[in-house]
Amino acid sequence: MRYVSHATCMICNKRFEKGEFEYICPDHGNEGILDIQYGYDAIKKEFTKDFLAGNKDMSIWRYKPLLPVGENTPVPNLIVGNSPLINLDTLSDQFGIKHLYLKDDGRLPTASFKDRASAIAVVKAHEQNAQVITTASTGNAAAALSGLCASVGQENVIFVPARAPQAKIAQLLMFGSKVILVDGTYDDAFELCLEVAKEYGWYNRNTAYNPYMSEGKKTCAFEICEQLYWKAPDIIFVSVGDGCIIGGIHKGLKDLLAMGWIDKMPRLMGIQAQGSSYMVQAWENNEDILLKKACDAETIADSISAGLPRDRIKAFNAVKSTKGAFLAVSDDDIIKAIPDLAKKTGVFAEPAGAATWAGIKKAAKKGMVNSDDTVVVINTGSGLKDINSAMKAIDLMDMKYFKIKPSIHGFRNIASDLNLISA
DSSP, X not given: OTTEEEEEETTTOOEEETTSOSSSOGGGGGGOOEEEEEOHHHHHHHOOHHHHHTOOOOSGGGGGGGTTXXXXXXXXXXXXXXXXXXXXXXXXXXXXXXXXXXXXXXXXXXSBTTHHHHHHHHHHHHHTTOSEEEXXXXXXXXXHHHHHHHHHTXXXXXXXXXTSOHHHHHHHHHTTOEEEEESSOHHHHHHHHHHHHXXXXXXXXXXXXXXXXXXXXXXXXXXXXXXXXXXXXXXXXXXXXXXXXXXXXXXHHHHHHHHTSOSSOOEEEEEEEGGGOHHHHHHHHTOOTTTOOOOOOOOSOGGGOOSSOTTHHHXXXXXXXXXXXXXXXXXXXXXXXXXXXXXXXSOOBOHHHHHHHHHHHHHHHTTOSOTTOEEEEEEOBBGGGXXXXXXXXXXXXXXXXXXXXXXXXXXXHHHGGGOOTTO
C-alpha cells in the first residue's frame, strides 16, 4: 500500500483516503465500485524500466510498486504471472493484419487468468488477519482463490452455480475448499455470497465489489507491454462476462501511460457470447448501464455468463475511452473456435478463452482491424477446465477418430482414411 494514494467512486467520483474504505462507496449500495489511485510521481523516483529489467522475479510481484501491497508484504509461493505471449505472425494473413499475438493465461497455476486477482485477494486478506475468504464464481475465480488459499493454508468458502463444469468443481474440492453449490445462476450465487460475507465477517473477494481485484488483473497488461519491449499493441481482444478483466487491462494500460512507459492507449475490444450480451446491447443501443436491467444469460461459455455484469462501469469506460467496441459471437462460433485455435496455435482454450478467437475473426471480417495493426488476443483459461464443451466441438465439427484391432491388418483397413501422403 506504500504508493496507494486514495480510491474514487466510479459513479460519483467521491474520494476515499487510505483506511477510509473497505470495499465500495456507501452512497450507491453494492454498485458503488471504487478505483484505486496511485502516486505516480513518487513511484517514478524508485521504479524504472531499467530497475524492472534487473528483477529476476518474473511473477506479478515484480510490479509491486504499482500494486496495492506493501514492499515487504509476504506473498503466496505459487508463481502467478509471466504467461507466454505467443507470436502468431504466420497466421496474420488469415486475418489481414501485420502482427498477431496470443497471451495464454491458461498456463497460470490453476489454469486461468483469475489467479492474478486471487493472489491479491489472499495478500489483502492476510493484511486484515481474515479467518475466512469467500467468493462467488462460475468456476475460474473460485478455483483460483481455492488454489491460492491452499498454498498458504487459508480457510475459504466458495459459492458456485450448481451447473458449473465438473472439472472446475473438482479443482475446488481437491484444493480443500468448502464448496457451496447454489441452485441458481451466477448472479444468485453472487448476491448470496455478499449477504453471507457481511453476516459472518468474511473477507470478500467478489469481482466488482472488492476494488483490489482489478489491480491484480491489470498485471496482464503490464506483461503484454513488457513482452513487446514497451511498444503497446494497437488492439487487445478480451472476453467479457462481469467486465472485471477488460476493466483491469484498461487500468494497467493507464498506469503505464502515467509512468511514461508506453506512448499510446490500445483499443480494447470486448467479446461477449450472444446468449450473455448485456454489454453489447448497452453499447449498440447507447443505454445507461446504471439503469439497464439484468438480461437473461445462457451460454456454453460459463466463465463469461453474467446477466448483470458487476464491473460494467469499468468495462464500458474501458471500451468507450479507447475507441474500441463490444462484439457478440454465437455459441456455435465459440465452439468452432476451440479446435480452430488449438490446431493453429497449440493452445487449448475453454469456451470463454476461445470467444476472443471467434471475436477477432468476426472483427476482421467486419473491417474493424487495420492491416498494419499489432493485435493481442487473450486466452483466459485452459480447455481442460471444460472437457464437455470440447467434446461438443468434436461432434459439431465431425472430427473423426478411429478404433481398430491391435494388428497391422486393422491399421491397413483405415490407413487411406487418414489422408496422409505416406498412407
